[in-house]
Amino acid sequence: MxxxxxxxxxxxxxxxxxxxxxxxxxxxxxxxxxxxxxxMSVSIGLxxxxxxxxxxxxxxxxxxxxxxxxxxLEFDPASLGITDASSEEQLRLGDYGKIIQNALFTHxxxxxxxxxxxxxxNLVSVGANFHLxxxxxxxxxxxxxxxxxxxxxxxDVDTYFKSRESNQPFTGRLSNSQVTWIEKLISTGHVKTKFxxxxxxxxxxxxxxxxxxxxxxLGSFFTLVVTLVLSFPIGVAAAIYLEExxxxxxxxxxxxxxxxxxxxxxSVIFGxxxxxxxxxxxxxxxxxxxxxxxxxxxxxxPTIIISSRAAIKAVPPxxxxxxxxxxxxxxQTIWHHVLPLALPGMMTGTIIGMAQALGETAPxxxxxxxxxxxxxxxxxxxxxxVLPVQIFxxxxxxxxxxxxxxxxxxxxxxxxxxxxxxxxxxxxxKLERRR
Amino acid sequence: MSTSILLVxxxxxxxxxYALGYGRSMSLAKTVGGVPGLNSLPFYYGMLTVLWSAIPxxxxxxxxxxxxxxxxxxxxxxxxxxxxxxxxxxxxNLILNKIxxxxxxxxxxxxxPFVIAxxxxxxxxxxxxxxxxxxxxxxSMAIIAAIIWLKIHPKMKARVRxxxxxxxxxxxxxxxxxxxxxxxxxSVLFESLRFFQQVSVFEFLFGLEWAPQAHDGEQVPGKNSGxxxxxxxxxxxxxxxxxxxxxxxxGLMSAIYLSEYAPRRARAIIKPLLEVLAGIPTVVYxxxxxxxxxxxxxxxxIVLGLDSVVRxxxxxxxxxxxxxxxxxxxxxxxxxxxVINAVPQSLRDGALALGATTSEVVKLVVIPxxxxxxxxxxxxxxxxxxxxxxxxxxxxxxAAKITANPLDSVTTVTVQIVxxxxxxxxxDSPKTLAAFALGLVLFIVTLSLNYISLHVVKKYREHYE
Numbered sequence: 001m002x003x004x005x006x007x008x009x010x011x012x013x014x015x016x017x018x019x020x021x022x023x024x025x026x027x028x029x030x031x032x033x034x035x036x037x038x039x040m041s042v043s044i045g046l047x048x049x050x051x052x053x054x055x056x057x058x059x060x061x062x063x064x065x066x067x068x069x070x071x072x073l074e075f076d077p078a079s080l081g082i083t084d085a086s087s088e089e090q091l092r093l094g095d096y097g098k099i100i101q102n103a104l105f106t107h108x109x110x111x112x113x114x115x116x117x118x119x120x121x122n123l124v125s126v127g128a129n130f131h132l133x134x135x136x137x138x139x140x141x142x143x144x145x146x147x148x149x150x151x152x153x154x155x156d157v158d159t160y161f162k163s164r165e166s167n168q169p170f171t172g173r174l175s176n177s178q179v180t181w182i183e184k185l186i187s188t189g190h191v192k193t194k195f196x197x198x199x200x201x202x203x204x205x206x207x208x209x210x211x212x213x214x215x216x217x218l219g220s221f222f223t224l225v226v227t228l229v230l231s232f233p234i235g236v237a238a239a240i241y242l243e244e245x246x247x248x249x250x251x252x253x254x255x256x257x258x259x260x261x262x263x264x265x266x267s268v269i270f271g272x273x274x275x276x277x278x279x280x281x282x283x284x285x286x287x288x289x290x291x292x293x294x295x296x297x298x299x300x301x302p303t304i305i306i307s308s309r310a311a312i313k314a315v316p317p318x319x320x321x322x323x324x325x326x327x328x329x330x331x332q333t334i335w336h337h338v339l340p341l342a343l344p345g346m347m348t349g350t351i352i353g354m355a356q357a358l359g360e361t362a363p364x365x366x367x368x369x370x371x372x373x374x375x376x377x378x379x380x381x382x383x384x385x386v387l388p389v390q391i392f393x394x395x396x397x398x399x400x401x402x403x404x405x406x407x408x409x410x411x412x413x414x415x416x417x418x419x420x421x422x423x424x425x426x427x428x429x430k431l432e433r434r435r
Numbered sequence: 436m437s438t439s440i441l442l443v444x445x446x447x448x449x450x451x452x453y454a455l456g457y458g459r460s461m462s463l464a465k466t467v468g469g470v471p472g473l474n475s476l477p478f479y480y481g482m483l484t485v486l487w488s489a490i491p492x493x494x495x496x497x498x499x500x501x502x503x504x505x506x507x508x509x510x511x512x513x514x515x516x517x518x519x520x521x522x523x524x525x526x527x528n529l530i531l532n533k534i535x536x537x538x539x540x541x542x543x544x545x546x547x548p549f550v551i552a553x554x555x556x557x558x559x560x561x562x563x564x565x566x567x568x569x570x571x572x573x574x575s576m577a578i579i580a581a582i583i584w585l586k587i588h589p590k591m592k593a594r595v596r597x598x599x600x601x602x603x604x605x606x607x608x609x610x611x612x613x614x615x616x617x618x619x620x621x622s623v624l625f626e627s628l629r630f631f632q633q634v635s636v637f638e639f640l641f642g643l644e645w646a647p648q649a650h651d652g653e654q655v656p657g658k659n660s661g662x663x664x665x666x667x668x669x670x671x672x673x674x675x676x677x678x679x680x681x682x683x684x685x686g687l688m689s690a691i692y693l694s695e696y697a698p699r700r701a702r703a704i705i706k707p708l709l710e711v712l713a714g715i716p717t718v719v720y721x722x723x724x725x726x727x728x729x730x731x732x733x734x735x736x737i738v739l740g741l742d743s744v745v746r747x748x749x750x751x752x753x754x755x756x757x758x759x760x761x762x763x764x765x766x767x768x769x770x771x772x773x774v775i776n777a778v779p780q781s782l783r784d785g786a787l788a789l790g791a792t793t794s795e796v797v798k799l800v801v802i803p804x805x806x807x808x809x810x811x812x813x814x815x816x817x818x819x820x821x822x823x824x825x826x827x828x829x830x831x832x833x834a835a836k837i838t839a840n841p842l843d844s845v846t847t848v849t850v851q852i853v854x855x856x857x858x859x860x861x862x863d864s865p866k867t868l869a870a871f872a873l874g875l876v877l878f879i880v881t882l883s884l885n886y887i888s889l890h891v892v893k894k895y896r897e898h899y900e
Binding site: 020027028030031033034035037038039040041042044045046048049052055056059233234235237238240241242245246254255258259260261262264265266267268269270271272273275276277281283298301302305329330331355356358359360361362365366370388389391392395403406407413414417421425 | 504594602609610611612615622625684687688691705709722723725765768794821822823828849853874877878882
């Protein structure tokens with residue numbers, strides 16, 4: 001429309017300057033539009049990042065708090081069925097559920113219905129029994145006495161209480177009578193949330209309120225230790241060979257092409273490799289951090305080799321020439337001069353490779369690290385799972401409370417990744433300053 | 436002696452051996468007028484002794500650990516009663532399993548006496564084997580060290596030898612990359628060949644029905660069906676296209692904005708922030724996709740009334756594709772950023788001097804100049820999208836079907852590889868071998884994409900350097 005209006009002018013003076021001037025508005029609009037597309041694209045990325053963190057944090061922050069129910073418990077020998085507090089057998093078989101029930105009845109009228117009694121008892125976590133067992137084992141003098149305890153609540157009570165506090169709709173599975181009982185307990189001040197220590201000190205569990213990440217954390221730790229111990233020296237050695245020793249020939253070219261290709265091979269393929277070589281051929285046990293570490297080593301090696309080569313390349317040739325000129329051998333030049341200068345760069349690459357390995361899931365599923373393991377691993381030979389796999393396992397669980405825990409575990413994982421990446425960035429900064 | 440204790444012994448012994456070699460050269464030095472009279476520094480004599488005794492010991496230990504289990508199993512089978520040894524191979528394996536479980540205390544129940552005897556036999560063998568290997572390794576180290584010790588003399592070229600060993604060790608490390616590739620190719624190829632003996636290649640590549648879970652029973656060679664992988668390829672393609680549809684324009688525009696428009700300070704903040712997206716583990720994306728994005732998409736589709744037109748599933752290709760696209764944005768933007776920055780400033784300056792606006796410079800000069808590099812980065816991103824597992828596993832479902840409807844659930848090659856192999860399974864059924872055949876396809880496809888893109892990027896870069 002704009003152009004047609006101005007056409008008369010255009011025909012009278014047909015100089016190029018005017019033509020350009022006339023098209024300027026359109027061109028500036030196109031320029032603005034193009035710039036907007038750019039800003040939009042960047043915003044999409046940033047928005048996704050913020051949305052992701054918001055989702056994870058808002059879902060997971062609750063998992064660091066855990067609901068407890070205060071009960072006045074009487075360690076009644078008759079109800080417990082324990083006559084002698086020093087007998088381990090009796091302590092183990094004691095009916096701790098009974099005294100929890102009795103304590104609950106002091107707050108809530110005893111339901112006549114058996115099903116309802118069961119429901120009432122279900123307000124408290126199964127874990128409370130173990131807790132009481134432990135207490136009595138450690139303090140045998142408690143037998144026959146009355147003590148006030150904050151007992152771990154069931155996961156549904158936990159979700160209910162938290163949704164009540166945050167005014168969010170409750171979507172768990174509690175019966176109407178259970179809700180009235182909880183409301184009664186809340187109104188008398190017998191329910192509160194405390195810091196969820198168990199989340200950091202226990203292993204996986206089928207009960208969300210007792211499930212923790214320590215097992216997965218240690219599994220990740222052992223796996224990463226194996227990965228680091230193997231991949232750092234091998235990666236650095238390979239990089240030194242390729243940069244300092246390798247003659248320019250077909251074989252070296254072949255190694256180079258291989259490394260570049262391996263860096264881009266999908267991780268599932270490494271899972272297939274681990275399964276076929278380590279589990280089937282060498283018959284190593286499934287689910288152990290040692291095998292996981294081996295698979296991740298093969299996966300991270302290319303990353304470490306590529307970054308180490310870049311670091312070695314960045315060492316000025318004058319340093320090598322000076323060392324050689326002073327009569328140092330090749331090995332002395334490398335050990336005394338090239339390596340110390342290249343080390344920060346190599347470590348940056350290694351940390352980034354380790355961060356990748358820490359977040360890797362798919363290949364570990366295939367070597368059996370997906371098993372449900374309650375025990376906390378003590379060495380690289382104990383069956384275990386790793387943090388990302390734990391997240392995968394929990395995200396599959398139907399219980400509502402596991403959503404919270406999954407998000408919390410993600411927060412921990414992201415925390416570690418952030419720390420590692422910050423370290424890498426700081427190291428790179430330090431390296432840059434030296435030049 | 437357990438392996439870890441043995442390792443401690445070996446390390447202590449190596450330190451002692453180093454001291455021996457070092458001391459020997461020092462004492463020899465006295466006869467030739469101090470250290471300058473030696474061919475090499477004393478350190479190299481110590482190192483040489485250590486390397487020559489440690490490398491054979493390490494090889495010996497490795498070989499022993501690899502074959503120990505097999506040899507023990509062979510010996511156990513030999514001492515089994517006559518009537519059991521005559522059984523079928525599978526049955527013997529069952530009995531062996533039982534024996535091992537008894538030996539490691541994982542089995543309770545009634546056991547025939549010969550099982551208990553064999554279990555004890557195994558434990559005895561393992562103890563003996565541990566002791567034997569410890570003695571053999573330590574003894575061989577001591578003997579070699581003694582021989583070297585005797586051979587050390589002032590004219591010995593210790594440094595040259597140590598450096599030669601050192602260089603070869605470095606070469607061996609570099610070869611691990613080749614070994615890994617060979618390992619991948621062989622393991623995937625062999626299992627795939629076994630699969631293709633039972634299922635024809637044609638049927639696998641072009642068959643329309645994927646139902647490997649139905650194949651638990653007896654197999655008739657050449658008569659398998661349900662191994663048509665075309666639905667998987669279709670699903671992979673659908674999700675990867677959605678992801679690229681999101682990632683290519685956004686990633687490319689982000690790269691252009693950051694390199695051509697953004698103020699330096701904004702770029703310094705935004706670029707690493709975007710790169711955080713690439714560092715987030717895929718399992719986290721999968722969780723978000725399954726928990727938030729997929730239900731949201733389903734609800735929107737239902738509100739829009741799409742469910743009366745097409746199938747709307749709670750696991751959708753769209754959810755997985757969208758989230759995967761977000762994951763790939765920084766990948767494309769970083770790689771494109773590199774190639775865009777590699778375009779010489781003089782080209783831009785020339786165009787600007789002629790009166791072009793920045794967007795015109797980008798569209799008419801920068802992009803055409805950087806095109807091969809950008810194409811390379813997109814190909815790399817495609818290969819990543821095809822190989823991505825966790826997001827699709829958690830958000831796209833497991834239903835193998837050929838559909839162009841992004842709201843439906845589909846499954847991909849990677850998801851099927853993992854699902855077929857998770858858990859305990861026997862390794863001769865076509866069901867598990869199919870996973871390796873899928874792996875072979877995936878490997879070939881991603882490898883060619885990587886190869887082409889690396890080639891394109893490399894060739895392009897040479898233009899300006």
